[in-house]
Amino acid sequence: MPDQTSPPASADLQEPTGYRRVFAVREFQAVFAAFALSLLGTVVGEIALTVLVYGLTGSPLLSALTFAMGFLPYLLGGTLLSGIADRYPARRVLVVCDLVCAGCALIMAAPGTPVAALLALRCVIAVVSPVFSGTRTATLAEILGDGDLFVLGRSLLRMVSQSAVLIGFGLGGVLLTVVTPRGALAVTVTTYLCSALLLRFGTRRRPATAQGGPLVRYSLAGAREVLGDRRIRALLLLLWVPPMFMVAPEALAAAYADEIGIGTATVGLLMATMPVGTIIGEAYAGSALSPAARSRIVLPLASCGLLPLLVYPLAPGLVWILAALLVTGLAGAYTLGLDRWFVDAVPKELRGRAMTVHTAGLMTIQGIGMALAGAAAEFWPVATVVGVVGALGTACCLGLVLEVRRTSRGPMGETGLTTI
Template identity: 70%
Template sequence: MAPDEPGGYRGVFRVREFRAVFVAHLMSLLGVVVSEIALTVLVYRLTGSPMLSALTFALGFLPYLLGGTLLAGVADKYPARRVLVVCDLLCAACAAAMVLPVTPVAALLALRCVIAAISPVFNGTRTATLADILGNGDRFVLGRSLLRIVSQSAVLTGFGLGGLLLAVVSPRGALGITACTFAGSALLLRFGTKRRPARGGDSGALLRSSLSGARQVLADRRLRVLMLLFWVPPMFSVAPEALAAPYADVIGIGPAGLGLLMCALPVGTIAGELYAGSALGPATRSRIVLPLAAVTLLPLTVYAATPGLGWALVALTLSGAGSAYTLGLDRWLIEEIPGELRGRAMTLLTAGLMTIQGVGMALAGLAAEFFPVSTVVAAAGALGTLSCLLLVAEARKTEERDGADRNMTSG
């Protein structure tokens, strides 16, 4: 089947290598979710410190930028399968070291940082490999969509399942399960995917290769705006999630209502992805990228009126559904990135996305110290929409420029 031959999500699953990547993603994602909960609980039990417990969770975000910037060259300098397997094995070793009773709290936090620094390299390499497995066309878009849907589903169910697991086993026992999931993912990738040669990239030192790749990607006007279209909306959309608990207090709803507020955005995201991936064709998904990106944060402005639970859920679900623009954007990006830069570009994309969400959460929390929660969320929607409109205008300009360049070349 050619890369652009229609087949929907079912057609993607017919590719044997993708099935291995998909199951490996499920396993490593399970490991990450379980380790986040188990390690947070373990650190709290060892120290009795809420601050250290919260820091343990935050360390899942902070090293992303470091790892994604300084280690991105790994994704192109070495064969992709080797990079993926080694990343999984390193994470398994870190989780196994956390299981040891003699491991002190400082070492637990350091190991958490190592796993977080490895994650963008793993995710970027896997995304680049996905293009090798599925091609640069529609199957790549749908494959990426499936991995995102799984990740969003983990937001809904993962922490609940992790909590249930800790009712049965100790935190260190749960970390032992995490080590096994990473090892299982490594085995699947080793024996379920083909060996492909390294893409090459910069032949110099790793640090220089990583930084030069980031410079090349961000110096290209078209690539830069496409990356920002991935990064900017999530920076603002995390505001209602970060402030869900205080907003629940404001409108007087209990824990069940708070749970609904936390679930609405990922539910909308999953629904939007599934609809766009299964009901819309590649051309339509491409046409809706910029219109959807322009308005995806607009529903959050309803918070200016301090809506009750029902209207807040509608706004959050609509905003989440708007993120379906990323399916078409995935194809634009993969078609623009030179092959020798693909691993580094995708690693940078992952690192930037996680980092900017952490920044967005921190800024939303800081703003809520000085302004009402509803005002902060509404402002995030308004400022985010303005930012997206500027990016959409820039994307149209670069699209016209690239089209003119191609026409001149062909002439």
Template identity: 70%
Template sequence: MHGKTAPPSAQLSAPEPAARKGSSHEPTGYRRVFAVAEFRFVFAAHALSLLGVVVSELALTVLVYGLTGSPLLSSLVLALGFLPHLVGGALLSGVADQYPPRGVLVVCDLLCAACAGAMALPGTPIAVLLVLRCLIAVTAPVFTGTRTATLADILGDGDLFVLGRSLLRIVSQGALLIGFGLGGVLLTVVSPRGALVVTVCTFASSALLLRFGTRRRPAWTGKGALVRNSLSGTRQVLEDRRTRAVLLLTWGPPLFVVAPEALAAAFADEIGVGAAGVGLLMCAMPVGTIAGELIAGALFSPAARARITLPLAASGLLPLLAVPVLPGLGWVLLALALTGIAGAYTLGLDQWFVRAVPEELRGRAMTAQTAGLMTTQGGGMALAGAAAEFWPVSVVVCAAGASGTVCCVLLALHVLRTGERPDR
């Protein structure tokens, strides 16, 4: 096992243009992150690949439904975006540490482009379409974990890393708001298979940006048995009390917070707001999340973000308790937006997690974090849907808020007991 040739602090890209400390022209807030040239390429590549995923999901859903007329098979397209993350995260996380990270990122993008290209071919059977969708989903945690570990090299493991990761999450939330709308417009102009060709171009463009816009760095560890190293690394991450506590608090809130999104269509029908209301219900929480991240990232110091982490994580689901008694759609949207704003707790958790994980485990740890996050979201959606078969949607959302608050308070106390001072 060997480390990098230089520590992360020695590999930071210099801001452009360099500013003297204390200069009035020195970048502040998120501008400091964009001053790092490599991050600008990573950011652009992330936006393109994410756009590709959103468009491919929409196009494939329409294509499968058009070919089969089956709501179940078309819904599997979205479900398969969550389920394979656990497999990819558990069995393939070692890729992030055993191979040069730039190569891993480029290969993942090219593999996704190849899968989308095969989907676009006329006559591709339904079963093959779903398998190809699974392959894209399996690569997602490896890609995300490797990219996150690389961010710690590009930006260091301090506040720049936190802000950089925050920006990538903001792009992810923005893609949910914009991507499906753009995809819908695109499908009025081209066929679903034509939209998949556009997806091929976005993945290929992302690969090019990463290949020529970022520096080659050596692998964190030597090569070995991939599956054994992946499982061993995940076990080491979970065995450490500190990292386990932070991971659990990272995964806890999303298990419950997805309930309103998963039940948006049924919720809109229950409160009588029609199809337009579905879109508003699905947009409210992402809008709040973006606002919360921007406020915390741009206006709060690292110490202030650390101080609000546990209170926000513990109380963020409380607005959902009011949903059954709120008088109209506007108040429901406000409650969802407030829950989204509380998502700013993730900035503090990011800092604690990257500090707690040893460098040689960083890729596997970040991959496991992503895989667990997506798996809990998928499980939360399934649980919410099952509960809504027996109880009104508003009651299910309220119950998710209540049970989630109890769970998150306990997890926050557990993190606090691991010794992190709230001002760090």
């Protein structure tokens, strides 16, 4: 007679756990590979384009403007074109966006393309990007469901995004020692085309989730509906506001290194520490914590994540500064539980537009955060600015945490809001 107290043989060994459950979904494998390829190509392309524009003009302003073009049009595409994510089949939208980006990169790589055209094409890619990102996120909810698998899938893509920035800048620099900037842009074309092929043949066709009138009116109506709902707005702001303050130490890394006299060699370390912390925090929360535990840590981490930046004005030394940046990055694990709350709060027919607005707002508000931090550092020491950012950011996050608690739509225990 079998032992009734023993689990079935090898059941635990065969059951995927943590992030392995997400990779067990075949369609997600295609989405993940496509995202990694296109993102890596985008980072390499940004470096190559910046070097190309500087080489053609000799102007630091135009070279910097090339980077800025990657932020500014996000708001335009995310508000006026967000309806595309809901009104057209997702696979078609994703493939067309990749093809548009590939076409832009191909023209950039062509000899003789003038600087004005290079900047205009950069804007086109930036306008398309939030539509692509919002559609992909909404598609993840279709592929993985809107439960724990969706949260883990989103987390994986965020970790890839953080890693791609760290790896891509290094890879782009090495690549430019071997090929010309236009040659590096040709590599970007290839990554976009590979992404399009993976999405076309690795995911299945799904119908549009909604219909509407004229695209711009439909998109703006969706943005108003998203921002007009108190619960969704509170969650959205909690996804946006902490990153707005977190970018300040990275944006001011070079100035801070100069201020304390540690040399430019440590600038990369100052810029990389927080993303490394974010990757570690998300990886741990996604693999070691249950969905309930991830929900319980949302509000405490969102409330306290910026507090380590208060050590900057104390000038404790580089090791302590790096430790503060690492801990702030670790606190980014709050987004896993918050992602679940957000997708639960948004109606399915609004999901594509909501995700597009989220992406556009996140990129825009980080750009604003960088600009404000840089402006403040013109008048006050960098250490003081970052310390004030930590204090002001904590106050804003506490206010948002209270608003999220007030707008809870279910029993407090189900959302984890009793933890603070």
